[in-house]
Amino acid sequence: MSYDEYYVKSVVRAIPDWPEPGVIFRDITPIFKDPKALRMVSDAFVQRYMDADITHIACIDARGFLIASIMAYQLQIPLVLVRKKGKLPGETVSQSYELEYGTSEVEMQTDAVAEGDRVLVFDDLIATGGTILAACTLIKKLGAEVVESAALIDLPDLQGSARIQGADIPVFTMLAYEGL
Template identity: 45%
Template sequence: MITSTTVERDLKAAIRTIPDYPKPGILFRDITTLLSDAWAFRRTVDEMVQPWAGMKIDKVAGIEARGFILGGAVAHQVSAGFVPIRKKGKLPHKRVSIAYSLEYGLDEMEIHEDAVVAGERVILVDDLIATGGTAVGAVTLMRQLGAEVLAACFVIDLPDLGGADKLRQLDVPVRTVLTFDGH
């Protein structure tokens, strides 16, 4: 019998942990090993979309870069369009931008101004939620275009850093597949 505990253990085992990257004291959670495992990748995508299966979802917005991989798979599963949220300067057409907070400063992200139509129902996807700066910026950007952000989905939550709670404070339901303690 496969239990949710067994699935969680197996999915956690599919993620490589790299100590002291990108700096001492950080445990980097590398999902490339999960993506290369067909069962783990499929199961992760299924877990990400499960709460919203059968709902009307117009678009899935994926945050550069791993959010593109996961977001494309999620969009396929829910029969929705895909919207890339890119770092500044990467999109060729008219764009809408927002500055957002990182752990050590600010950055900017943008989408095409016609990527989302007012009233469309959007799910935000990325690989990991840590401090939440990028995800909060993406939600704000979607809402500026008039989208209804139904939820934010992540493979990994680092709850000690509080990012998922910041999204919930914005009335965005958060779905995470796995939780890791620490940074």
């Protein structure tokens, strides 16, 4: 682990029993109060994708928006929003998925990506992988290709990264936390 990774990991807060008993929530909001940590995170992802063959970044509601918007600005590529159902105006496509503690549904606008687009899917955290897999399904429904999925944090014990890789989608994360 690099100095940057150690530093960022020291800033992420663990909140036990939230949003329900038995879950340890990895709170990334302290990163946004720490300019050094935010610079380290955004620089790490921008450097990784600087020369990548991607045309869009699809980011997932809501914390994924924050880092991905910096990446899209720096990489000078479009940012596509994947939101909870009912939050986007206009024509949308939707996909349901399972969370580590329930089910949900996400959607994208139908004109967000098109055939020939090469998309990086970004979220703040990978738990069961359901959200990223749902986003990938939407992108593929619209004719675009998913190049890779990325997240700040991986929770490998929940097997989300393995599920995503099992769907032939490469995964990159900056940090991993063992245990639930």
